[in-house]
Amino acid sequence: MKFYISADIEGTAGCLNWEYTMGNSTEYQEQKKIMTNEVNACVKALNENYPDCEIVIKDAHYLGNNLDIDVFPENCKIIRGWSHNPHSMVQDIDESFDGIFFIGYHNAASTGTTPLAHSFNGSKYQRIELNGELCSEFLFNSCVALHHGVKTILLSGDKGLCDEVNKIDRDIKTVYSYEGIGESILTKTPKRVQKEIYEATLEASKKISKIDPVIKPYELKVEYKKASECLKASNISIATQVSSNTLILKGKNIKEIEAVFYYL
Numbered sequence: 001m002k003f004y005i006s007a008d009i010e011g012t013a014g015c016l017n018w019e020y021t022m023g024n025s026t027e028y029q030e031q032k033k034i035m036t037n038e039v040n041a042c043v044k045a046l047n048e049n050y051p052d053c054e055i056v057i058k059d060a061h062y063l064g065n066n067l068d069i070d071v072f073p074e075n076c077k078i079i080r081g082w083s084h085n086p087h088s089m090v091q092d093i094d095e096s097f098d099g100i101f102f103i104g105y106h107n108a109a110s111t112g113t114t115p116l117a118h119s120f121n122g123s124k125y126q127r128i129e130l131n132g133e134l135c136s137e138f139l140f141n142s143c144v145a146l147h148h149g150v151k152t153i154l155l156s157g158d159k160g161l162c163d164e165v166n167k168i169d170r171d172i173k174t175v176y177s178y179e180g181i182g183e184s185i186l187t188k189t190p191k192r193v194q195k196e197i198y199e200a201t202l203e204a205s206k207k208i209s210k211i212d213p214v215i216k217p218y219e220l221k222v223e224y225k226k227a228s229e230c231l232k233a234s235n236i237s238i239a240t241q242v243s244s245n246t247l248i249l250k251g252k253n254i255k256e257i258e259a260v261f262y263y264l
Helices: 026-049 137-147 159-168 190-207 227-233 254-261
Strands: 002-007 054-059 076-079 099-105 125-130 152-157 173-176 178-181 184-187 218-224 239-243 246-251
Touching: 002 026, 026 054, 026 099, 026 190, 099 137, 099 190, 125 137, 137 152, 137 159, 137 254, 152 159, 152 190, 159 173, 159 178, 173 190, 218 227, 218 254, 227 239, 227 246, 246 254
Parallel strands: 002 054, 002 099, 054 076, 099 152, 152 173
Antiparallel strands: 125 218, 178 184, 218 246, 239 246
16 A cells, blocks of 8 residues: 655644744744644554555745654655655655645645635635635646545544535545634644554545546636736636736646646
8 A cells, every 4th residue: 555645733732833834933943843743643553453554744834944854754755845846745645645635734825714824825826726626726736636546544633624524525634633713723632643543544434445436627816906917817728817916827737737837
């Protein structure tokens, strides 16, 4: 068996504001340890169920060098940094994987369930929708994985994101780390979240079966914070500008969308 883990930081236990996500702050150094431990909880459960499995982990936050790679066992490979491939947070995902796990993800831009809500580029995009659904980074990346026949097995992150995903697909196991309340959070302890990720992964990974690739048309509606950014992006061939700060990308499949959206 072969598994993929995509790891972000804003949806990990105790992640309160941007000081916890980048730079040289003490908060960020501590949050990286929490992120590492949450990913490793998933790894431990997968190895218990499948001792001979392969695991690829994408460090998918900031500079891509957040995880303490010395913590992980030898059957793990870690993708650090950014190749600038459109797959981005799920770099190198392909049909060889049996399932994907998303750890530490956060809700989408324009939601109020986490102080850290954003979609891809928080300074650029006000709101993004995919086929009429509010588009989080999780939703977009999970659709990319589905294009390759790789089903999402588990998601961990803020409660708002987990609740949204449970409405869309109850087959995806979710573990929430904290609940956002304005600029505050009500968080579980890191150890509790790690325990819940381990137990949920252990249970959910026993039921894995391969699926066919999900290839269908997609429409991505992008609302920019600056009208000038929207005008510039409207020159893309598959883009249609529908207002001063909003455009729509249409593609025959998610790969056509991501190939353009990544470079906007």
